[in-house]
Amino acid sequence: MVAVAPQVALRVGIVGLGRLGQRHAAALAHNTPGCRLVAACSPVEAERAYAANQLGIANVYADLDSLLADPAVDAVVLVTPTSLHADQTIAALKAGKHVFVEKPLALNVPDCERVLQVAAQYPDRVAMVGFVRRFDPSYLAAYQSVAAGEIGKPFLVRSQTCDQNDPEGFFVKFAPTSGGIFMDCSVHDIDLARWMLGRPKALRAFATGTIALHPGLADCGDVDNGIAVVEFEGSAKAVLYASRTMAHGHETSTEVIGTAGKLLVGEHAAANRVVKSDQHGVRHAVLKDFYERFEAAFAAEMAAFVAACRGITPLTLTLSDALEATRIGLAISRSLASGLPEAV
Ligand code: NAI
Numbered sequence: 001m002v003a004v005a006p007q008v009a010l011r012v013g014i015v016g017l018g019r020l021g022q023r024h025a026a027a028l029a030h031n032t033p034g035c036r037l038v039a040a041c042s043p044v045e046a047e048r049a050y051a052a053n054q055l056g057i058a059n060v061y062a063d064l065d066s067l068l069a070d071p072a073v074d075a076v077v078l079v080t081p082t083s084l085h086a087d088q089t090i091a092a093l094k095a096g097k098h099v100f101v102e103k104p105l106a107l108n109v110p111d112c113e114r115v116l117q118v119a120a121q122y123p124d125r126v127a128m129v130g131f132v133r134r135f136d137p138s139y140l141a142a143y144q145s146v147a148a149g150e151i152g153k154p155f156l157v158r159s160q161t162c163d164q165n166d167p168e169g170f171f172v173k174f175a176p177t178s179g180g181i182f183m184d185c186s187v188h189d190i191d192l193a194r195w196m197l198g199r200p201k202a203l204r205a206f207a208t209g210t211i212a213l214h215p216g217l218a219d220c221g222d223v224d225n226g227i228a229v230v231e232f233e234g235s236a237k238a239v240l241y242a243s244r245t246m247a248h249g250h251e252t253s254t255e256v257i258g259t260a261g262k263l264l265v266g267e268h269a270a271a272n273r274v275v276k277s278d279q280h281g282v283r284h285a286v287l288k289d290f291y292e293r294f295e296a297a298f299a300a301e302m303a304a305f306v307a308a309c310r311g312i313t314p315l316t317l318t319l320s321d322a323l324e325a326t327r328i329g330l331a332i333s334r335s336l337a338s339g340l341p342e343a344v
Pocket residue numbers: 015016017018019020021041042043044047063064079080081082084102103104130132184290
């Protein structure tokens with residue numbers, strides 16, 4: 001299932017050069033083995049100028065179709081608004097490219113299913129969704145511990161994604177295309193829960209939430225703090241919390257509880273291992289945002305995509321995983337709106 005031989009560098013085109021796209025682009029240009037960043041695409045002139053001037057990319061396009069027509073591009077990395085992911089992934093596969101697409105795959109199940117159907121027609125092309133936490137060294141170590149049976153049978157995952165408050169409310173503008181706090185943030189925790197629990201089928205979800213600081217979210221039925229419970233087949237559960245309003249910094253943490261022990265990843269969002277004790281108390285510096293927390297994981301994720309395209313290491317993360325994450329995220333979002341438990 002390989003288009004690019006292991007000895008040949010993968011030629012990558014990046015699509016979307018916003019908040020995360022510029023990070024991925026810099027990593028692909030300078031820090032990802034086995035690839036060359038050869039093309040970029042953005043409808044925004046300033047972003048195209050960034051690609052040409054800061055990254056030295058010669059082939060810079062204003063629209064996706066032009067980039068997909070470039071025969072010098074083997075693979076595309078889509079870091080575009082979530083509402084575009086499904087159609088852009090399908091277009092890239094049909095153009096014969098390998099595809100990495102940021103999470104979530106899509107904001108509804110039919111769109112995910114369309115992607116899976118097209119991907120099945122191109123089995124020699126890699127299609128990967130960016131569930132970055134699977135590539136974080138700490139989460140990977142926790143997964144390996146669970147898989148080795150070290151905490152017995154895992155039955156409960158408690159996981160949270162909490163961002164530092166942005167007084168400007170960047171995410172309020174982003175809300176209409178992000179799918180809301182659960183699809184945007186908790187989708188990572190949903191994927192983690194399924195991964196840690198052995199991919200059980202989700203049955204039912206309940207969610208509630210509140211707007212603590214950003215009233216503009218009410219216009220699209222979103223909240224800035226949300227809690228959800230997901231019930232799985234075989235009685236496993238996930239308890240999720242997402243927040244946009246932490247005062248102190250970014251705090252992603254996950255607890256996996258099993259019959260013979262439990263694991264905790266990411267407690268207290270410590271930026272490093274220094275703990276200062278003085279007349280004010282005992283404290284440590286905190287991580288400021290998701291990228292600072294997951295920079296190494298983003299690098300490993302991109303390296304895994306490139307390695308898969310070059311036929312070196314197959315991926316264990318599948319499009320079906322991404323479909324299930326969307327399915328569960330939607331049930332949670334429906335429950336937030338209805339106030340009732342919703343079938344997944
Ligand atoms: P952003 O709004 O900062 O950037 C979006 C980019 O897409 C911009 O460069 C924009 O010019 C470009 N774009 C818009 N329409 C386009 C089109 N038709 N064709 C090509 N490019 C187009 O958004 P951000 O924060 O960078 O998020 C992008 C994606 O990354 C989202 O799906 C989001 O869910 C995901 N993301 C994932 C994270 C993770 O932890 N894995 C963290 C942050 C974002």
